[in-house]
Amino acid sequence: MSEAPLKPSPVRARMGVAAPSGPRGPRLARHALAQLTVVRFLEFVREPEALFWVFVFPLLLAAGLGLAFRNRPPEVLKIAAVTPHLVASLKQEQLLDVQRLSVSAAERALREGKVALVVMPDPRIHIAHGYDMSKDMLGVVYEYDDTNPEGRTARMLADRAIQRAAGRLDVVQSNDRMLREPGSRYIDFLIPGLLGMNLMGSAIWGMGFTIVDARRKKLMKRLVATPMPRHHYLLSFALSRLLLLVAEVGVLTGFGALVFHVPLRGSLVDLGVLCVLGSMSFGAIGLLIASRVQTIEAASGIMNVVMMPMWIVSGVFFSAQRFPDMLQPVIKILPLTAIIDALRANMLQGAGCVQLWPQLAILSAWMVVCFTLALRIFRWR
């Protein structure tokens, strides 16, 4: 009964097709696992929202934060002076932007924060000595808010300019050497963090939503009623994840490297291993979350509870070291901390997989434990 390729097919008979339709396309393409993987992939790329969150959003975040926290050229401070003579002297200082205002206008500008400092001749000294306040400079008064760092800096710069204009000579010759090297800027810290966050988000959302949605729509029950090998269903998630991973990692690291010159000091093979292992660990967590849940609402609630703390403590946007020492052991064993630490060490310091074994071990442990547990309690309907 089982081998019946020559048995007349009712479908074909009705269609007037005499010969059994021959296999079309390569055998691999007709394989259930290949079909399931293709379907997973198509479902993802046909979801514009998912594409936005996985590909566009991290780039926007990186670009936005990269711009906000870029290393700016030394800032030019705005100040006001009340006499032309003072203005001329202060103009000698490159880091000051001087404007001439009347006394009352200058003081208003200071109160409103439009200038950091007001420079005016000291009337008491000028009156006492009978000099013309508009021409000579015997004494000056600096008005500023001493709790404002800009005010203090402006005062130092202005005083130096006035003293030099009046003829003071520096006793010690000094020179500056500027260090602004890639690898120690905020954007360098940020890109591996965003990469880790993206690996977690896309694996957990991708796995969790698709499975819960298939269960809710009874699509999973329908698939289970076919001869589809069940492990193929789960395996197709891993395979489609790997396909998308290449694009995800490529887009974000490529963007970092091209736009912000974020370094990739470690080997790309090691980086690939880290990303695959990280993605599989988060995939296992997603599978565990989705293993029994019946509704999208419940699933997204659990996913948020799982991911939100890690977004905060695992060092995506700022160093995890800022949390109290007491919490450090807990933070260290979180999967997102492990992957971000490893990615930073690889990209910024060139660390290889051998040096990163503690992080690899943490990720593997999460993967094995969650996957085993998920298979135990998984509900196919």
Added chain:
Amino acid sequence: MPAGAAHAALHIRGLRKTYEDVVAVDGLDLDVPAGECFGLLGPNGAGKTTTIEICEGLTEADSGTVELLGLRWDTDADELRQRLGIQLQETQLSEKLTVHETLRLFRSFYRQGPDPSEVIALVQLEEKRDARVGGLSGGQKQRLALACALVGEPEFLFLDEPTTGLDPQARRQLWELIEQFKLAGRTILLTTHYMDEAERLCERVGIMDHGKVIALGTPRELVASLGAEHVVEFSAGEAAALDLVALARLEGVRGVSPENGNVLLRVGELHQAVPALLDELSRQGVALTELRTHSATLEDVFVGLTGRHLRDE
């Protein structure tokens, strides 16, 4: 039925299934010979879906045996899944995929079967071949679901409420497809709560209520078992004042049942029963406000057996 259990495509004995405190299937026996289209008819909650899902291997029975094509779920699950075609109630196929992609996926699960394009042609979805499932109408989705059931070239087809929620035209279209599949000599088990669907498609019908088959036979046999060819339904001004016992004694009347202010009479011959009814009503001094007659259907069989309608609840 002369076909013995040995030749039955489906052979069920003593099937029981309980959910918490609800008995869904209560000691069901059923034989469906190969090549028959058998209908399980009953109201919602009668146990039809539970029965069909046990047959499909999706639900485990508490006790009893199910033999399908001579095979059993506990020993031959993989083989059975290859040879069954299944349409579930309310499956939503992935909306992002096209019709062809969906069928290509389902085809990949089976070791044999027609090309997806052939099945698309069979269910008349050629124009929608590359359309997304999300954009199909209810009837088109149902036909796609049927195509998914046919793509493995099944020997046994399970259809759980195949036309529920469809408009009359879409229902007729689906019936034609199922009839074509019947012509190919395959066995079908379908559940429905539409009596006209069962009468049109099924050679035999089992009427289910409270987890049991309460009547079994061809639609004609079941209607004949009422002993009445026709049903007369009328409403009278003061129904409370009506003497029902007197009505039951009228010539040709086989049964009387009051229902939401109306009265149903199952009668053999209309030309005897209707004049007798009119005479009796005028004798009782009751004014007739409405009078309808129709040929007896499976619905009337169900009402006669249980006193309830199929689509109550």
